[in-house]
Amino acid sequence: MEPVENLRFGSIEIQHARRQVLVEGTPVALGARAFDVLCALVRRRERVVTKQELLDLVWAGVVVEENNLQVQISTLRKVLGPRAIATIPGRGYQFTLQGSAQEAVTATREETGRESALFGRDQDVTTIGHMLVDHALVTIVGAGGIGKTRLAAAVVGTVHMQQPSRQIAWVDLASISYPDLIWPTMAAAAGLSLDEGQSTLDALVALSRTDRLLLVLDNCEHLVDGVARIAGALKEAAPSIRMLATSRAPLNIAGEQAYRLGPLAVPAPGEPGNVAQHGAIALFVARVRAADRHFEPNEASLTLVAEMCRRLDGIPLALELAAARVPALGLVNLGSLLDKRFQMLTTGSRTAAARHQTMLATFEWSHDLLSPVEQVVFRRLAVFAGGFALEAALKVASDAAFDEISVADALASLVDSSLVFADGNEPPRYSLLETGRAYASEKLAQAAEAALIGQRHALYYRGFIVRAYDTWIAGPEHDWLARSRPELANLRTALQWAFGSDGDNATAVALAGAAMPVWLDLDLRDYTEGRDYVRRAMTCLKAEFGLVAEARLTFAGGMFTATEEVGAQLHAFERSVALYRDCSNKLALCLALIALSRTLARTADLNRAAETLAQARDLLGGFASPKLNGLYGHALGRHRVMVGDNSGATVAFEAAKACFEEAGCEALALIAMQDLANAHWAMNDLPRAKQAFQQLEARVNHSSLVSKDTHLAMPLAGLTGVLVELGALDDAGTVARRALPLLIAMGRGSTVCDALALRLGLSKRWHDSARLLGFCDAATQTGSMRRDANRQRMRIALTTLLQEHLSTQILDSLLADGAQFSEAMAYKVAL
Structure with missing residues (x-):
């Protein structure tokens, strides 16, 4: 079993060293096998673990019946609760509890997703780890699908074990398409909170000084010039920083150490396959067994596997695509298909890299195995950035020729073919590998569908974020967060399309205004990206777009206005209040009135601020919204602080906190608690203030x-x-x-x-x-x-x-x- 550090999930603590589980601080009785199953699931909690994988991990070298595993799962559910472990029908199990794992590399694993065992890369991990000791920038260079991201994740894991105090930030650049989004993506990945005017560069430099930052820049190839400039600036400004990049080409900046990653080891012709000695065979066999637990390689089958690994050049993605077909086709039939398709490997462009030819051949071969509807759906899914939900795929990929049922069936087949990945959550979220998405994009362009699908994508996310906006106002917060947070990359893509040459102004206005809460949720104090979208949308605003769209956009402008620009903010909120009155949107009007009252208080117009807040209070009775009640109470508390009534402010802040908790608005509840503690402090009630801050x-x-x-x-x-x-x-x-x-x-x-x-x-x-x-x-x-x-x-x-x-x-x-x-x-x- 792989070691797991002490982890806490709510009231549950797993102490690996003691092989003990505590529930609310009390040890619970758990057998050795059950504990091993638990550790295996927790270690891989970001994905589904197949039954065969669990059997191999917990009962290594022992033949047991599957019901032994079911007994241990049942035991764990009795101890941890029925929802601690989810059963994914036909796939396996997943640990679902949320908590604060005490391991810095968790964020890395969440970002890379689909974490699996790394085969044949031990020496690579060691070498790159040594290079990072002496060099500020190490770039893992290799073809698409060669395993750069997984290798980087393994290096990060090793660094964390050796240097647990080092801060690690994983920046996934695959989901963005424009260089101006690199800084915001890096800031979000590093968990930075920026003041107005502070640059991400300055904040990262400060972080590197205090926490010895390791910055992982994953999938740089499509933004190589922009990443090179940023990496160079960071290297000059913060000599102690360490950067690990993955790219198909070096960044080509001074001091960069390029580590060229080759294919996995394959046996020479005529040499028998050996799982222990050849990483390609180990990976292939593991993937087949994950799909078919009854697969047991023998001498004859390993000979066939060795031949396929050689013909696939030991490239991990190609091996995984091939292995996924074994349960359905068998090794012999699969080998014959490879024989027909591998003519392309020797007749491709002589100017292209050999490994690039291999990847193209692999994808062409896999693509040709798809049905016509699967091919259409696959290329249309290329428009999604950062993953997508089933509903989005059905709306964007379907049309008169292929209805939503056909698209759903095709999506399921693409998941089975390893061309699309499902994350195992309920409901699942889907994504394409970076190389798969690039290949699908080429097919989309060849079919002359890029403009059409780009429009469908933008229109879908326009409707999505407009619907989510009212949920954001009224709550509950966790529903909005669960739906909106994963769609940031898709919203960026939709906004870029709307403002592009093929876009339309109405979609740009609707997206920019309704997406405002998403930027607020990023935990950044510099909302430059969202503000820029809003300002661009303002320039193309037309009356024909409707009062609600203008009101949302105007309100967003007020929310993004800098603190010192109080006059501009006041004007924006006054205008949004007037617009919401005209369109009788009382829910949004109430929110706008609360925002206006807070701005009025900042201008010292306390009488008008109180009158405006009273108008919001009168509207609150028309609908049940704990979140809005909390916002009203919080604004009331701030107003009372301004007039010197700290005692009254504490009452308002307590009420606001209770409302935010009811609405599931954790961040707002924490802000209310902060203001409550400050109010006690201002009253010189130091013991109570101390207790409140603690x-x-x-x-x-x-x-x-x-x-x-x-x-x-x-x-x-x-x-x-x-x-x-x-x-x-x-x-x-x-x-x-x-x-x-x-x-x-x-x-x-x-x-x-x-x-x-x-x-x-x-x-x-x-x-x-x-x-x-x-x-x-x-x-x-x-x-x-x-x-x-x-x-x-x-x-x-x-x-x-x-x-x-x-x-x-x-x-x-x-x-x-x-x-x-x-x-x-x-x-x-x-x-």
């Missing part, structure tokens, strides 16, 4: 629905300040050391510096305290930091303290000195 920290740590780094930073910053004011200076320092790297990664390191300056003053380090205060004052003046009532109070207390111990001349000199500090200098002084 509760918030614990909740973030146990939540699987939000980015921990993003949502931990501010609670830890607040807790630091409270501890300083309580006089717990050592504890404050401990918390600050955890908070500061997270805040720096967000570009908000100065947020905690007022508290740390006061801590230095209370520690009688007058000069350092004064310099850090000077840095904070300068940050406030430049707009990079804002002081709320709590931070202003700490500044006043520190100023009074310094004036008691330093002369005016010395204090002014030290403040001026600190105002010139770089962030790095300030953070060094702070701790």
Whole structure:
């Protein structure tokens, strides 16, 4: 069995070293076989594990009946709950509990998907790992389907085991088509939260300094120039960063180490096949057994397998495509088909790479085995980026000649043929391999269908995101998230089409306005991408597109307006309120009124803000929406803070938190808890504020629905300040050391510096305290930091303290000195 680190899934903890499972902290009785089955499923929880694979893993070398496995699954369900392990009919089992696995490489596995055992690549993994020690950029170079991504995932796993503290970010570039999307994709993959104006480059540089970042750039070939520029910039700005890229060609920048990945080892002609010695045979046999558990290779069959592996040049994708056909065709028949098709391998273009010819031949061979409807559906699926749901495939790929039933049947056949992959979830999500999608795109172009299918795709996602918009307003949040989050790449593709030469303005306007919540959900504070789409759509807005489309777009413009552009934001929300009134959309009108009231409060027009909020309150009775009630309560709390009623604000924030929890809006509930803690702090109820921040920290740590780094930073910053004011200076320092790297990664390191300056003053380090205060004052003046009532109070207390111990001349000199500090200098002084 492969080792698994300690994992936690809600109240369930798996302790591998002790071979023990705890439920709510209490050990439960579990036999050795059941524990091994559990570990095998958890290790591969991002995919379905076939029954044969489980039998091979848990009962290696022992012949057992399948009902032995069923008994262990039944035992595990009794202990973990009936929904912990899903049965995927005809395929196997999948572990379905969600939780916080304590392994940095989890994100990598989720991104690469379809993780499976790596055959014949041990030396490659070791060599690349050694190269990353001494070189900032290593690029795995090889043909499509050669196994670059899987090898990169294995290298990342090894790096994590050897350096568990290293931060790892996996950037999958296969689903984007434009260079200007590389930075947003990298930011999302690294879990960055950016302030307005902060670049992704700066944030990644900061992250690499604190967490020794390993950045994996997967599938670079179609964006090689853009990736090369970015990799070069990162290499120059952050010498400690390590980058592992996969591409069909090197990036060709200074200092790059290209690692050319060849095919898997195959036996020489006449040499018998050996699973242990030849990675190609091991992979082929494993894939056949995954499809047919009764397949048992013998000397005769291994001879046939060895011959096919040679003719397929040991290329993993070709081997997997061939192995998938064995259960239906058998080895002999499959070999005869290869004999007919492999004439192409010696008659292809002499200017093309040999491995490229092999991949083309493999795909042509597999494609010719498809029925006419399967061929049509396959090429039409090329339009999807980042995967797709069944409904999307049926709507985009069907037409008068092929109805939705025919498309569904064809999709099932394509999954069986390994040309399309299903993720094993319920309902499943489908995707094409990168090389398969490229091949299908060529077929789509040859059939002169690219423009037509591109239009269908955009129109489908226009309808999809418009329907999702009202769900986003009213909740429940988890329904919207589950449907919308996976479609980011498809929405980008649809938007690019809508703004392109074949697109149409009405679709662009509808998509840009209704997709606004998706960009908000990315956990980025720099919404440049979404804002750019909205601004472009504004230039082609026409009255004929309808009031609702204009209202959504205008509201999105307000949401994406920078904080300091309060006038523009006020105008946008006022206009959206008027439009929603005219079209009698009360649900959206209520949301717009709440947003307008918050902006009015920021302009200090508190009377009008209260009137606007009252209008929203009157509308809330017309429909049951816990989320909207929560947004209203939260806005009310913020208004009460503005008028100095912190006691009333705590009541409003408590009510808002309860509503957000009912609606399943975890991120909003955490924001309400943050404001609640700040309100207690502002009331100088320090013990209660401390407890509130600690509760918030614990909740973030146990939540699987939000980015921990993003949502931990501010609670830890607040807790630091409270501890300083309580006089717990050592504890404050401990918390600050955890908070500061997270805040720096967000570009908000100065947020905690007022508290740390006061801590230095209370520690009688007058000069350092004064310099850090000077840095904070300068940050406030430049707009990079804002002081709320709590931070202003700490500044006043520190100023009074310094004036008691330093002369005016010395204090002014030290403040001026600190105002010139770089962030790095300030953070060094702070701790």
